[in-house]
Amino acid sequence: MNVHHVTDGVVSATTELDAYALSFLMYAYPGQTWRSTPQVDCIASQSNVFDVDRPVDTFDDARQRTQQPIVTGTSVLGLIYKDGVMLATDTLASYGSLARFMDNQRLTQFGDHVVIGASGDMSDWQNIQHTLAKLVKNEDIQSDGHNLTPAQVYAYLSHTMYERRSKLDPYWNALVLGGYDAKANTPFLGYVDLLGTTYQSSTIATGFGLHLAQPMLRKAVEGRESQLTEEEARAILEQCMRVLFYRDARSLNRFQIAKITTDGVHITEPYSVSTSWSFGEGLRGYGPQTQ
Numbered sequence: 001m002n003v004h005h006v007t008d009g010v011v012s013a014t015t016e017l018d019a020y021a022l023s024f025l026m027y028a029y030p031g032q033t034w035r036s037t038p039q040v041d042c043i044a045s046q047s048n049v050f051d052v053d054r055p056v057d058t059f060d061d062a063r064q065r066t067q068q069p070i071v072t073g074t075s076v077l078g079l080i081y082k083d084g085v086m087l088a089t090d091t092l093a094s095y096g097s098l099a100r101f102m103d104n105q106r107l108t109q110f111g112d113h114v115v116i117g118a119s120g121d122m123s124d125w126q127n128i129q130h131t132l133a134k135l136v137k138n139e140d141i142q143s144d145g146h147n148l149t150p151a152q153v154y155a156y157l158s159h160t161m162y163e164r165r166s167k168l169d170p171y172w173n174a175l176v177l178g179g180y181d182a183k184a185n186t187p188f189l190g191y192v193d194l195l196g197t198t199y200q201s202s203t204i205a206t207g208f209g210l211h212l213a214q215p216m217l218r219k220a221v222e223g224r225e226s227q228l229t230e231e232e233a234r235a236i237l238e239q240c241m242r243v244l245f246y247r248d249a250r251s252l253n254r255f256q257i258a259k260i261t262t263d264g265v266h267i268t269e270p271y272s273v274s275t276s277w278s279f280g281e282g283l284r285g286y287g288p289q290t291q
Contacts, residue, residue, distance in 0.1 A: 069121040069172045071095050073106045074250045075209030076117035076176045077240055078189050079221050080202040081228035084261035085178035085187045087117045088237040090244075091270050092252035099250060107258045109265045111136050113180045114153050115258040119206040120173035120194070128171055131160060150179025150188035154198075162196025170194040174206040180260045187260075205240075208248040213240040230259070238273050245275065 077088045093104035106118045106125070110132050118125040135156060139148050154177050164170050174193040181188060190200045202225050203217035220236045221228065228236075237257055245253045253275060258267045 069124075071101065071122045072250075073104060073119050073122060073125075073207075074248060075205060075207035075213060075244055076106065076119050076174070077209055077213055077217065077237055078117065078176045078178050078204040079217055079228075079233060079236065080187045080189050080225045081221075081230065081233035082226050083230055084180050084259060085115075085189050086230075086233050086237055086260075087115055087176060087178045087258040088241055088255055089117045089119075090241065090252045090255040092250065092254070093122050094250045097250075099252070102252065102254065103270070105256065105270075107256050107267050109258075109267065110153060111139075111148055112264055113182060113260060113262075114148070114150050115178050115260055115265055115267065116157075117176045117178070117206075117258070118173055119175075121171075124171040124173050128157075128160070128173065128175070132157065149181050149183075150177065150190075151181070153177065153179070154188070154190045154192070158190075158192045158196060158198045161192050161194065165194060165196050176204050176206060178258065178260050180262055182262050185262065208251070209240065209244055212247055213244055216240050216243065242273050242275060246277075 071093050073089065073093050075089070079086055087107060089106040091102060091104055091106070092099055093101035093106075095101070104122065106122075107115055108118075108129055109115050116132070118128070132153070135153070136148065139146070157175065157177065161171055161173075161175075172194055174191070177188070177190045177192070179188040180186070188200070189202065189204055190198060191204045191206070192198045193206075203214065203221045205214040205217060217236065217240060221233075234257060241251075241255050242253070244251045253272045254270050255272075256268050256270050258265065
């Protein structure tokens with residue numbers, strides 16, 4: 001039986017287990033002394049831990065987490081060409097297996113020379129957008145002529161994703177950051193996912209595109225980064241998006257392309273490309289074929 005002693009308002013524990021419980025409470029409410037009534041600013045305003053006049057509501061201090069992706073976007077494609085970086089995403093957000101939201105823009109500009117494309121859970125992506133927008137705004141407020149470089153935004157983003165993973169509360173996203181460092185005159189293309197995994201490459205794809213479009217991008221781009229023109233780079237991305245529309249049931253023939261160069265960022269309005277399903281006639285099981 002555990003016995004507690006009260007001396008001058010201080011609760012002491014007679015067992016190691018009780019001592020551990022008290023230390024946990026002091027950790028949960030930092031800055032609080034247990035000789036006096038807890039201050040409101042030291043605990044959540046909705047908490048009723050110290051309110052003995054009414055029953056404790058189990059959900060008063062509950063946290064809401066994204067336990068699994070609900071509304072999701074699929075592939076993000078990115079490549080480096082001779083003048084900068086291009087990213088592409090479609091505008092579909094699926095509700096589970098239902099292709100539900102057709103006008104969901106997944107390319108967002110941050111600062112003058114950074115664009116991030118998001119796949120995965122869209123509510124988590126909105127949270128990340130707010131976090132990064134605050135970062136850029138705080139930097140602008142300084143008015144010292146300094147702008148965050150793509151590498152700096154990428155470092156902040158990767159630390160944010162890894163921190164949430166470490167808390168067992170990850171952002172369920174895979175993100176592609178494309179940018180251009182105007183001072184160093186160099187393009188930047190990086191990837192980060194819900195585990196905090198990061199890498200940089202001249203071609204990047206997420207979602208279903210990681211399996212289908214990445215080989216196409218590597219074949220068309222790697223070794224030719226300094227030679228690819230804007231028109232060629234755009235044609236490569238359009239062909240990849242076309243193939244993804246053919247093969248990925250959660251993609252849409254309505255997409256945007258972002259161009260990031262030394263002159264800044266340009267994101268197209270959503271548009272479609274021509275398609276032809278005639279190749280299916282040679283596939284067994286397509287249409288009226290029986291053989």
